[in-house]
Amino acid sequence: MTSTPILTGDSLAAFKIEKLSMTSNFVDWQREIFLVLRTYGLAEIVNGEETIHQHETPHQRNCFRIRQAKALATIVFSMEREEARKFEGLIETGDVVRVWRAIREEYGQRSLVNPVTLLAAVFSRKMHEAESAVSYIRSLERLQQEIRKTHSDLSDEWLTKIMLTNVIDVFPDISRKFTVDNAQGLHTPLLSEAKNMLISRDNIDTASGRRPLNLCGDISVFETIEDTPPHTLFMANGNEEVVKQKGTVVMLLFNEHSKKMEERLLEDVYYTPNASLNIISLDYLQNKGKFQFSFSPDQQSCFATKATIRLRFVKKDGLYRLRATRKDAHHRVNAIDVEDNTTMLHQRFAHASTGTLAKMQASGAAKGLNLNMAKMNDYECLPVRALLQATDLPESLWGEAYLHAVHTVNVTATKALDGRTPHEALYNQVPDVSHLRTWGCLAYATVFDQQRERKQKLQPRVVPALLVGYADESKGYKLLQIPSCKMLTHREGNIRFMERHTLTRTYATRMLTNAFGDAVPPTHRVITCRWVYAAKADADGYVVRFKARLVIHGFRQRMGIDYFDTYAPVVRFDTIRAIFYYALWRKWEILQFDVKTAFLHGELSEQVYMELPPGREGNKQRVCRLLKSLYGLKQAPRVWNLTLHNTLLSLGLRRLDQDHGLYARQVGDAAPDLLLSVYVDDLLIMGIKSSCERLSQQLRTHFELTSLGQVRYLLGIEVSFSPTRDSIFLSQATYIETILKRFNMTSCNGVATPESKHETLSHEKTRHENMPYREIIGAIQYLVSGTRPDLAHATRYLGQFNAHFEWGHYQKAKRVLRYLRHSTDFGLVIKLDKQDTPLLETFTDADFANDATDRKSVSGYVTQLDGNTISYASKKQGVVALSTAEAEYVAMHEGARDIMWLGALLDELGLPFKKPPTLWCDNMSTVHLSTKPSKHSKMKHVDVKYHFTRNLVEKEKLATRHCGTNEMPADTLTKPLDRVKFERFRDMLGVRSKATWSGDTEPSWAVIPQTADSRMDT
Structure with a gap:
């Protein structure tokens, strides 16, 4: 069966x-395809529960047709x-309900024969000669599961x-015994007993020679080895061999194409430790190794070929024998160091004991030993x-x-x-140990031309190194x-060993100690990084400088391991507007400063590991x-803020308690002299300027x-002062x-207004991603x-459709951009x-009751200090x-909460x-509610927190x-208004054009009362 991804639309994921x-697979197919339909809300259409007549508008009907086609x-x-x-005619009509019913009628009736078909497959399923017992048992169990899916059953006994x-x-023998026992009415074995019986018998027959197998009696040639359940092999000479281990052996084969091993x-x-021969199964080479076999005319030679590899087996004593050469684990360099002494040999032999080395010298167990026992330590x-x-x-x-250590042992x-x-016990010859050197000693190795890059041609031709072992593939x-x-590999002639100098004895060479560091804890991960390039612009949008910053990939950090707290307070925009007025009132200077590479100043308390930056040449294993702190870390803002705070x-x-992004310097109870x-x-x-400096x-x-001087451009806000320095x-x-x-x-x-007064938007079920x-x-x-409180209501209203929007919503958002085109130079x-x-x-x-969907009202407030807008909000209740x-x-x-904070x-x-x-x-009843307790009997259902004002x-x-x-x-913060009212209230909020701005001039038509009593209706 083939598996293909089913796509039901642009936004649908692939299901296999x-x-x-x-x-035979209709039941599974029906269940799986219905899950796909239900996942994307299409099941009701297929079942006929949702029809086109349930949709009223043309847009809704069009959406229904698209979902029906999907x-x-x-x-x-x-x-x-x-x-x-088979259903081509119905498919052309596009009626998915009729197509689905026809498929169920066609396959649902025919699927009733599934249990019979599957049962016949079970009875006809026989175990083949080349098949394993495990494979045969699994096939029967699979058929049993298929039968149970059709709401039928095949018991374990049957x-x-x-x-x-x-x-x-x-x-x-097993089959005949069971037939006789069953005819005599004896107890039928349990399913688990029958499975164990077949698997055990299959293992025994495999080990005894009925199945192809490979045997080896030399444990030194095994690359890997593991324990297996013990079973007995019956050899051709009549001996029995208990097999307890099996593994993988490395063979060196000659490639006729590359002429290499x-x-x-x-x-x-x-x-098989007691076997005199190593046996390779020809069936194994043919089935698993994919070798092709051919024989010579006299049947005395057998050839196994595969691509560019060709093996020749010669017949001898009834067996086809393959000539092989043993591959040693380590090669040796035959050279004699004339400066050998007992201490050096003790180090070369991985700190072997005194007695062992003395016996080796006396018995001649190794070549090249020249010991002075007086200089040895007995440990x-x-x-x-x-x-x-x-x-x-x-x-x-x-x-x-x-x-x-293993090599020296x-x-x-x-x-x-x-x-x-x-070594002598295995190869019947005395080992040559003249190639041994002190592990970890200092050595100077020659760097050949082919190992050098063009940019390194002026570098030294000899590099310092440490001996860490012996090469496997070369001498x-x-x-x-x-x-x-x-890691380098060199022959004896290209190395000069300094065995009396190890890392401990060469601390004068600082690069040796800097080559290593502590290992990364297993609970931590090494985080990647990248360079980020940016162009910094001024208030007019001109690029003033280019910046390159190394940024760590903080999204790879894990909470509780690489970081803990991340919160870092910053000054609020409301506070910035308030302190601007305060600076005017105190006739202060407002100077701006920027901290270079601020995030690099804080010290980390967590253990954070990062890979070497791109472009930094060095060992890739070092981090x-x-x-x-570093830019990109999740805790970087907090670490910097704590450093600056201290x-x-x-x-x-x-x-200050009311804003943790604002600091003051004051003496006693006097007003602050600096912010x-x-x-x-x-x-x-x-x-005062001197205090600031x-x-x-x-x-x-x-x-x-x-130092950026007097503030001109702060957080994307352009700051301008009047000539008399009494307005900003x-x-x-x-x-x-x-x-x-x-x-x-x-x-x-x-356009003159950001919103149309009488147009409303609806919540849609779909969303257009483009x-x-x-x-x-x-x-x-x-x-x-x-700086733009006049856009507060439009932004709040359009923001509630972020989850689902369509073309109409997009046009409303573009209207706000058109209003910005009209009022680009407006500010606060x-x-x-x-x-x-x-x-x-x-x-x-x-x-x-502004929202027709949930009938919740919209609140708006603006807090002013001396007629200047400090804070404002438009929000749904x-x-x-x-x-x-x-x-x-x-x-x-x-x-009330906002004014008390300010x-x-x-x-x-x-x-x-x-x-x-x-x-x-502007509601008299509300004013009475906040001042007259007699009215509160009808307000028991109002939450307690709303009585905060009273x-x-x-x-x-x-x-x-x-x-x-x-x-x-605040009326413009709760609803769309016509142009006249909108412009009047916008001016009352302090939003005006820079072209007409002056420190003490009001619009000729605006009548803004100067006292509290004059705002009351008469």
């Missing part, structure tokens, strides 16, 4: 299901082409009877541990130390072999080059452990600061131009946070009034209000304002007053 090709395509593409042609009956061709693995080789230790401790090499080289005399070496030594840690505290500043705001690495210092000099002793204009004109260019709206026609709707909303949101004005004591007030409004008064009451609660901030700054602050509302009024911390609708600037 078995195509419908015969009646369902039909899913079904048809999951069938074999021959099967689909399966056991069929299984034992149908093995007569392979195990006739190649390694091949011979698997499933049984270790023993484990070879690997001794090698690592004696050389101070890292534990990461334990594998090389182990191989060196093989040429070291042992009592178990009556003073002979394992040479394995060297670890330092400090690059590259970096970060001691200080520095500011040491300089005498304190962090410092922090937004990541952007610092604003406000105060003094603080900047103190900060330069800790960080590298760039905040705008984002450059950012607006970037948005318009990004969405191809630079040359569009502008429209940049959410990108537009996200880009405008930053404008709202910075902060001016200093002539009053000595500023007025703090908040305007709240609500649009009752979390509860359903039962009346206009209740909706306004909820909005008043939200405005009042607390001004108290910390020492800025006097008229108390209590005023909360304005509590503040009772404590005289807040005053609530009524305001006429025409004097309510």
